[in-house]
Amino acid sequence: MSIQNFTAYNPTRLHFGRGVVEALGQTVKQYSNKVLLIYGKESVKKYGYYDDVVKQLGNAGIEWIEYAGIKPNPIIEDVRKAVAFGNENKVGAVLALGGGSVIDSAKIIAASIATGLEPWDIVSWKNHPKKSLPLICVLTLAATGTEMNAAAVVQNEKTKEKLGYVNPVMFPKESFLDPQYTTTVPSDYTSYGIVDLIAHALEAFYGAGEPSVIDKITLAIIKDAMETASRLMADLSNYDLRAGIMLDATLALNGLTSYGKAGGDWGVHGIGHEISLLFDTPHGATLSIAYPAWLKLQKERIPERILTMGRGLFNATTVDESISKLEEFFVSIHAPVTLTDIGLTDKTQELLAQLTRNKVSGMHHTLTEKDYKVLTKLMQ
Amino acid sequence: MSIQNFTAYNPTRLHFGRGVVEALGQTVKQYSNKVLLIYGKESVKKYGYYDDVVKQLGNAGIEWIEYAGIKPNPIIEDVRKAVAFGNENKVGAVLALGGGSVIDSAKIIAASIATGLEPWDIVSWKNHPKKSLPLICVLTLAATGTEMNAAAVVQNEKTKEKLGYVNPVMFPKESFLDPQYTTTVPSDYTSYGIVDLIAHALEAFYGAGEPSVIDKITLAIIKDAMETASRLMADLSNYDLRAGIMLDATLALNGLTSYGKAGGDWGVHGIGHEISLLFDTPHGATLSIAYPAWLKLQKERIPERILTMGRGLFNATTVDESISKLEEFFVSIHAPVTLTDIGLTDKTQELLAQLTRNKVSGMHHTLTEKDYKVLTKLMQ
Numbered sequence: 001m002s003i004q005n006f007t008a009y010n011p012t013r014l015h016f017g018r019g020v021v022e023a024l025g026q027t028v029k030q031y032s033n034k035v036l037l038i039y040g041k042e043s044v045k046k047y048g049y050y051d052d053v054v055k056q057l058g059n060a061g062i063e064w065i066e067y068a069g070i071k072p073n074p075i076i077e078d079v080r081k082a083v084a085f086g087n088e089n090k091v092g093a094v095l096a097l098g099g100g101s102v103i104d105s106a107k108i109i110a111a112s113i114a115t116g117l118e119p120w121d122i123v124s125w126k127n128h129p130k131k132s133l134p135l136i137c138v139l140t141l142a143a144t145g146t147e148m149n150a151a152a153v154v155q156n157e158k159t160k161e162k163l164g165y166v167n168p169v170m171f172p173k174e175s176f177l178d179p180q181y182t183t184t185v186p187s188d189y190t191s192y193g194i195v196d197l198i199a200h201a202l203e204a205f206y207g208a209g210e211p212s213v214i215d216k217i218t219l220a221i222i223k224d225a226m227e228t229a230s231r232l233m234a235d236l237s238n239y240d241l242r243a244g245i246m247l248d249a250t251l252a253l254n255g256l257t258s259y260g261k262a263g264g265d266w267g268v269h270g271i272g273h274e275i276s277l278l279f280d281t282p283h284g285a286t287l288s289i290a291y292p293a294w295l296k297l298q299k300e301r302i303p304e305r306i307l308t309m310g311r312g313l314f315n316a317t318t319v320d321e322s323i324s325k326l327e328e329f330f331v332s333i334h335a336p337v338t339l340t341d342i343g344l345t346d347k348t349q350e351l352l353a354q355l356t357r358n359k360v361s362g363m364h365h366t367l368t369e370k371d372y373k374v375l376t377k378l379m380q
Numbered sequence: 381m382s383i384q385n386f387t388a389y390n391p392t393r394l395h396f397g398r399g400v401v402e403a404l405g406q407t408v409k410q411y412s413n414k415v416l417l418i419y420g421k422e423s424v425k426k427y428g429y430y431d432d433v434v435k436q437l438g439n440a441g442i443e444w445i446e447y448a449g450i451k452p453n454p455i456i457e458d459v460r461k462a463v464a465f466g467n468e469n470k471v472g473a474v475l476a477l478g479g480g481s482v483i484d485s486a487k488i489i490a491a492s493i494a495t496g497l498e499p500w501d502i503v504s505w506k507n508h509p510k511k512s513l514p515l516i517c518v519l520t521l522a523a524t525g526t527e528m529n530a531a532a533v534v535q536n537e538k539t540k541e542k543l544g545y546v547n548p549v550m551f552p553k554e555s556f557l558d559p560q561y562t563t564t565v566p567s568d569y570t571s572y573g574i575v576d577l578i579a580h581a582l583e584a585f586y587g588a589g590e591p592s593v594i595d596k597i598t599l600a601i602i603k604d605a606m607e608t609a610s611r612l613m614a615d616l617s618n619y620d621l622r623a624g625i626m627l628d629a630t631l632a633l634n635g636l637t638s639y640g641k642a643g644g645d646w647g648v649h650g651i652g653h654e655i656s657l658l659f660d661t662p663h664g665a666t667l668s669i670a671y672p673a674w675l676k677l678q679k680e681r682i683p684e685r686i687l688t689m690g691r692g693l694f695n696a697t698t699v700d701e702s703i704s705k706l707e708e709f710f711v712s713i714h715a716p717v718t719l720t721d722i723g724l725t726d727k728t729q730e731l732l733a734q735l736t737r738n739k740v741s742g743m744h745h746t747l748t749e750k751d752y753k754v755l756t757k758l759m760q
Contacts, residue, residue, distance in 0.1 A: 005399075013387065014389070016388065213628050213631065251597075
């Protein structure tokens with residue numbers, strides 16, 4: 001019945017709101033006069049975010065070099081190239097402009113430059129950096145929560161692995177969250193971001209530990225995201241709704257929802273990562289497919305827990321209703337809920353083999369080979 | 381309609397749960413080999429908490445000196461004496477064992493020793509320390525949230541002021557929260573602590589800014605505290621219930637509830653501090669008296685806001701019901717709700733003069749001299 005022991009620690013300074021990037025130059029200057037700027041697609045240039053950032057650097061007299069082209073499912077090759085480039089140029093800090101893929105890559109880049117450790121050795125938990133270059137983030141996508149946590153997910157095409165690594169040295173020093181920067185995110189990625197943040201909250205909710213105020217907070221975050229999402233999908237350039245989702249996404253995975261939950265479960269994310277690895281599916285889209293299936297798998301194992309979720313979010317009265325309402329919500333924001341929805345009807349055998357090979361499991365709810373069969377069938 | 385811009389920053393490392401003090405010695409050692417140990421009443425000796433702490437210091441080979449006797453409403457004289465004592469002995473860190481009064485005092489002590497600034501000059505916002513000695517806390521009372529924030533409240537008997545000071549250098553480096561250490565808190569102070577944490581959440585709720593996920597989270601914290609409180613008051617030594625309240629108290633004032641609220645209101649705390657100053661009333665007891673009165677004063681000014689609180693906490697359908705249910709809750713945990721309840725029926729004129737003299741007001745809801753008259757009458 002007790003709240004499990006936990007340690008809470010999060011030193012990231014978050015600057016939230018309209019125009020906060022106006023303080024970027026002076027903030028970066030506190031850390032270094034020479035930075036490695038990392039970004040992904042050309043969209044940051046198209047919408048002027050890149051210009052805002054380099055203007056800040058220029059005005060503050062900060063020298064910068066650039067590594068562009070981080071992919072939406074970020075790969076270790078890009079991380080390695082950026083590390084080599086940063087080392088050659090002796091940068092003193094890393095500045096990430098983008099969403100989860102860019103910031104996650106930047107975390108490993110900053111830690112690798114500071115320590116000389118090989119990037120994949122870090123991601124695969126072989127070597128643990130004891131320090132990192134200062135990392136400053138400018139967020140352009142509300143989704144992963146990486147802007148205020150110490151985690152990074154990167155994939156390795158050669159070993160066919162997509163792994164998450166966590167280390168307190170990887171907390172960003174400063175993160176700038178201007179909801180205006182997310183008003184240009186297209187409908188599909190807006191939806192995936194919302195699914196992602198809800199899935200993060202659910203991973204915590206289905207972690208170990210007894211009911212506490214944290215469950216109430218977690219459900220409050222999900223409920224707020226759902227209420228906001230239904231309006232945002234019809235009004236994508238609305239600042240206030242973007243701000244709501246942006247804050248929800250940060251809160252869903254900045255540590256808060258995991259207090260006393262022994263780190264959460266993360267089985268669904270494990271499944272999602274395998275789908276992304278095999279088919280390059282956007283992360284959020286894998287989660288709206290995997291979560292309903294996972295809940296159906298668990299419904300006779302943890303009915304009370306699922307019903308607590310359903311009651312809190314939907315005033316549901318049964319376990320089945322709790323699950324179907326969640327699924328309906330995903331459908332309502334145009335997120336896929338089956339592999340068929342994303343054209344992968346005939347790929348269940350391939351996915352089953354991959355789940356089995358990589359022994360995908362949650363930290364709290366263990367998954368077996370038999371479960372993989374049930375899950376792939378449920379996801380089809 | 382927008383979430384107001386805000387900065388979130390909280391570097392305190394929180395160690396929560398049964399037995400966490402077992403890591404105290406090694407943790408303190410990271411900061412210094414000579415510490416100033418601050419505590420209040422002899423109760424920390426009576427219940428063995430003092431023994432736990434000094435055993436940790438001894439085993440880790442840490443030298444310590446002690447300043448005991450911090451009062452429940454802490455006074456600047458004690459702070460000054462402790463600073464002089466710490467200076468003489470060249471301590472490298474401050475270790476606070478106690479509740480809000482001890483930790484608040486320790487924050488000013490640590491900042492004053494590190495900078496040489498006069499303690500009251502800090503508390504009265506005249507001089508701002510740019511650094512502090514490392515502060516490590518062991519909490520024995522769930523109430524103020526000071527264990528994970530950068531604020532301190534201290535009073536000055538000579539100037540008849542009780543002031544709150546906030547400075548990021550005053551964040552504790554580490555705080556140890558073992559709910560076992562609160563199982564010996566007597567009924568009255570348990571009740572005052574619960575009132576205090578709820579009042580903190582309400583000060584944020586009634587701050588500036590538009591409705592957002594933060595309101596939902598704030599109400600979730602209050603609701604959890606109320607549900608837990610009603611069971612705890614009948615079962616004071618229950619670890620799980622103590623743990624619930626302890627976590628609620630930390631979350632109510634670690635910054636989270638104020639995201640986008642422009643710092644909250646704090647008018648009720650202003651009133652409460654004046655009552656404590658005049659009559660040495662325990663802090664929490666002043667808040668259960670002042671909050672219902674303040675809400676009645678505001679009920680025609682902010683009916684929607686009060687009703688949002690009432691709906692969220694009590695499923696109330698009217699503003700009056702929202703206020704009366706809160707009052708009933710305070711009564712149910714044996715907290716006073718009028719000055720008469722604490723034997724101060726005839727002191728309203730004195731309080732009125734004090735409120736007027738010190739121009740007590742909220743940051744968001746301004747109070748006038750006319751308001752003071754209404755408030756003192758409502759509190760009578």
